[in-house]
Amino acid sequence: MKGLIFDLDGVIVDTARFHFLAWSKTAEELGYELTEEKNEELKGVSRIDSLKKILSWAGTTIEDEQFRKMTAEKNEDYLSYVDKMTTDDILPGVYDLIADLKAKGYPIALGSASKNAPRILKKTGMYEMFDAIVDGNSVSKAKPDPEVFLVAAEAIQVAPENCVVFEDSSAGVTAAKRAGMIAIGIGDQQVLGHADFVFPDLKEMSVNFIENLENKAK
Ligand code: BG6
Ligand code: MG
Numbered sequence: 001m002k003g004l005i006f007d008l009d010g011v012i013v014d015t016a017r018f019h020f021l022a023w024s025k026t027a028e029e030l031g032y033e034l035t036e037e038k039n040e041e042l043k044g045v046s047r048i049d050s051l052k053k054i055l056s057w058a059g060t061t062i063e064d065e066q067f068r069k070m071t072a073e074k075n076e077d078y079l080s081y082v083d084k085m086t087t088d089d090i091l092p093g094v095y096d097l098i099a100d101l102k103a104k105g106y107p108i109a110l111g112s113a114s115k116n117a118p119r120i121l122k123k124t125g126m127y128e129m130f131d132a133i134v135d136g137n138s139v140s141k142a143k144p145d146p147e148v149f150l151v152a153a154e155a156i157q158v159a160p161e162n163c164v165v166f167e168d169s170s171a172g173v174t175a176a177k178r179a180g181m182i183a184i185g186i187g188d189q190q191v192l193g194h195a196d197f198v199f200p201d202l203k204e205m206s207v208n209f210i211e212n213l214e215n216k217a218k
Helices: 016-029 036-042 047-058 064-082 094-103 117-123 147-155 170-178 207-211
Strands: 003-006 108-111 132-134 163-167 182-186 197-199
Touching: 003 147, 016 036, 016 047, 016 064, 036 047, 047 064, 064 117, 094 108, 094 207, 108 147, 117 132, 132 147, 147 163, 147 170, 163 170, 170 182
Parallel strands: 003 108, 003 163, 108 132, 163 182, 182 197
Antiparallel strands: none
């Protein structure tokens, strides 16, 4: 049986826009305007690596102390949005899909870069849905490194080649492919063309599709 690994931000919940709002504010302080297009390169990327990227785009450097301060402020700002979240913030189709897959007996894991994953899952009532939660607190190498997905596969005791990853970020799809897994991109084909399949959102995904996945992957 396949093991299913879900990314969090932008796949289960629409927090990608909160990250964008919070990073836009940080970028503005550095005299840089963060566009939606450039923001694609921050999706799936750890907090530390995200600020490093913004600094390089802004063509500037800061002291370590300032770096710590900026990531802390960004996170505070981000959490002000997160703390208003409820079950209504689960993306369309996601709760029913995961519940149906769970009922069929599929092992289900979270594979997220976020250190805020448990807080978000609890706020949206999704915490209990997962057999394993692997997040930014449990891994040291950020996507596109495959570590987060390999640790998740081990946690649900499924071989990597039998795992299916649901991802909205380019870095995450690269990580899943490097882990030797089937990658299902959730979002824009232009951004996620390196995934095995791309769906605009999880509304279009069905248990039937997963059941018939054998030999469909590239
Ligand atoms: C990923 C998001 O899921 O988590 C990134 O796509 C974010 O935008 C990363 O930077 C780390 O999240 P957090 O919540 O620990 O800052
Ligand atoms: Mg994501």
